[in-house]
Amino acid sequence: xxxxxxxxxxxxxxxxxDIDLRSARVAFGGVDIFHDLDLGLPAGSFTCxxxxxxxxxxxxxxxxxxxxxxxxxxxxxxxxxxxxKGRIAYMAQQDLLLPWRTVRENVxxxxxxxxxxxxxxxxxxxxxxxxxxxxxxxxxxxLSGGMKQRAALAxxxxxxxxxxxxxxxxxxxxxxxxxxxQELAAQVLRGKTVLLVTHDPLEALRLGDFVHxxxxxxxxxxxxITPTGHSPRDITDADILxxxxxxxxxxxxxxxxxxxxxxxxx
Amino acid sequence: MSTPxxxxxxxxxxxxxxxxxxxxxxxxxxxxxxxxxxTGAPKYMLPTPVDVWHTLITRYAVLFDHARxxxxxxxxxxxxxxxxxxxxxxxxxxxxxxxFWLMPILLVSQAIPFFALxxxxxxxxxxxxxSKIAMAALIIFFPVTVAFFDGLARTEPxxxxxxxxxxxxxxxxxxxxxxxxxxxxFASGFRVATAVAPIGAVIGEWVGSSHGLGxxxxxxxxxxQIDMVFACLLILCAFSITQYFIVDRVLxxxxxxxxxxxxxxx
Numbered sequence: 021x022x023x024x025x026x027x028x029x030x031x032x033x034x035x036x037x038d039i040d041l042r043s044a045r046v047a048f049g050g051v052d053i054f055h056d057l058d059l060g061l062p063a064g065s066f067t068c069x070x071x072x073x074x075x076x077x078x079x080x081x082x083x084x085x086x087x088x089x090x091x092x093x094x095x096x097x098x099x100x101x102x103x104x105k106g107r108i109a110y111m112a113q114q115d116l117l118l119p120w121r122t123v124r125e126n127v128x129x130x131x132x133x134x135x136x137x138x139x140x141x142x143x144x145x146x147x148x149x150x151x152x153x154x155x156x157x158x159x160x161x162x163l164s165g166g167m168k169q170r171a172a173l174a175x176x177x178x179x180x181x182x183x184x185x186x187x188x189x190x191x192x193x194x195x196x197x198x199x200x201x202q203e204l205a206a207q208v209l210r211g212k213t214v215l216l217v218t219h220d221p222l223e224a225l226r227l228g229d230f231v232h233x234x235x236x237x238x239x240x241x242x243x244x245i246t247p248t249g250h251s252p253r254d255i256t257d258a259d260i261l262x263x264x265x266x267x268x269x270x271x272x273x274x275x276x277x278x279x280x281x282x283x284x285x286x
Numbered sequence: 287m288s289t290p291x292x293x294x295x296x297x298x299x300x301x302x303x304x305x306x307x308x309x310x311x312x313x314x315x316x317x318x319x320x321x322x323x324x325t326g327a328p329k330y331m332l333p334t335p336v337d338v339w340h341t342l343i344t345r346y347a348v349l350f351d352h353a354r355x356x357x358x359x360x361x362x363x364x365x366x367x368x369x370x371x372x373x374x375x376x377x378x379x380x381x382x383x384x385x386f387w388l389m390p391i392l393l394v395s396q397a398i399p400f401f402a403l404x405x406x407x408x409x410x411x412x413x414x415x416x417s418k419i420a421m422a423a424l425i426i427f428f429p430v431t432v433a434f435f436d437g438l439a440r441t442e443p444x445x446x447x448x449x450x451x452x453x454x455x456x457x458x459x460x461x462x463x464x465x466x467x468x469x470x471x472f473a474s475g476f477r478v479a480t481a482v483a484p485i486g487a488v489i490g491e492w493v494g495s496s497h498g499l500g501x502x503x504x505x506x507x508x509x510x511q512i513d514m515v516f517a518c519l520l521i522l523c524a525f526s527i528t529q530y531f532i533v534d535r536v537l538x539x540x541x542x543x544x545x546x547x548x549x550x551x552x
Binding site for chain 2: 085086087106109110112114118119129132133161
């Protein structure tokens with residue numbers, strides 16, 4: 021049998037508009053998670069958001085996805101004048117595959133939920149791209165963790181939205197699978213505007229064009245670190261390791277630990 | 287090189303699985319026989335297993351004729367009660383005001399001893415099947431409603447977020463995600479209902495009827511035909527167990543993703 025798996029290709033419809041978030045504020049129970057928060061997402065850029073647990077990274081992501089209810093304010097404007105709502109795809113840490121649907125049916129979920137006819141050819145192409153052609157008829161319970169997250173990635177790509185919001189999508193995977201999926205995501209999402217929340221500074225530097233640290237209470241964004249070169253980057257590169265040390269410092273790691281990473285980079 | 291066949295712990299367990307119900311039944315019959323022998327109880331107080339077996343064989347036609355009614359009442363009552371339960375649970379899960387109005391009524395209804403309602407049902411619905419079906423349906427309505435409502439109210443929040451970003455309508459969210467996700471919970475309620483439905487039918491028959499195993503038991507009891515009472519009880523037991531296993535098998539086959547059917551049964 022010949023391997024018919026197509027090579028992953030960049031997203032077919034690159035995103036053409038910038039997103040500007042101004043004076044974002046979210047409060048839970050009267051306590052501000054963040055306020056006066058500004059963030060720009062240039063068209064087609066890959067932005068990563070780092071920060072300690074509970075600082076509000078996911079909340080910021082969910083704010084952009086219009087999933088936060090309650091005490092919320094702020095302006096999201098797109099440079100093409102069209103509202104952001106309805107133009108995002110969302111991928112979470114859990115695969116969120118429906119256990120009663122096969123991989124293919126899960127990939128086609130969006131169309132079913134909108135009452136549209138699913139594009140089977142497109143689904144099959146994307147399933148092949150993420151390397152699940154032989155598993156398209158299986159149910160999630162029959163898949164490994166890595167395969168499930170691949171299926172979730174295919175479902176995200178199937179939506180073909182200009183903006184992709186990802187909430188620690190690779191954090192539950194083993195290191196090898198994580199690297200593979202990062203590589204795949206970097207390829208297939210090229211050209212889309214992506215915001216990725218992660219715990220892992222190396223993941224952020226590997227994939228991001230802009231890497232922000234969110235910290236403090238109420239949380240505020242640090243100036244972006246901008247790794248050079250094309251993603252997915254080589255994480256053994258000296259510049260990347262130096263930037264990792266800087267990120268660890270921003271994240272509040274103690275100075276000697278950050279210095280040790282920095283020294284290794286020399 | 288092949289090793290001589292040994293009894294592995296697994297095959298022993300499998301053997302035990304088949305042997306266990308047989309051992310239990312034999313032990314129960316032996317205890318029964320022993321009780322009769324030791325106490326010297328007369329046949330009109332406690333017949334021996336052999337007496338009851340004899341009655342089962344000789345009065346087969348009468349027993350079968352009455353069993354048909356009880357089985358019909360139970361099965362129809364089961365489906366009527368489950369349908370009504372499902373129909374009550376869905377609007378309660380979908381519309382908060384409905385929940386606020388209906389839940390107290392449901393809870394209060396549980397304070398009514400259903401056995402005390404049986405005479406009224408017979409008065410209103412007559413001596414025929416209807417009053418027994420109503421009794422069985424009433425008894426199972428609550429467990430089904432509560433279990434299904436609980437399942438509908440506990441949809442995985444991540445699925446709801448995903449559906450929202452995909453632009454799902456309220457109706458499609460219900461039919462494609464919330465309903466299928468709640469089916470395992472509905473199945474638990476239905477299993478409980480299967481076990482209690484025959485009780486409803488028999489109580490109904492006791493209060494007023496011209497057919498059914500409950501009717502037959504009551505009359506046999508009055509004529510001190512205790513062997514007949516036991517024969518009725520045995521048939522009821524056999525029917526309840528069979529019905530439960532059929533329902534359990536069907537539910538497992540229909541909902542292969544539900545957690546408890548993912549663990550292999552040994």
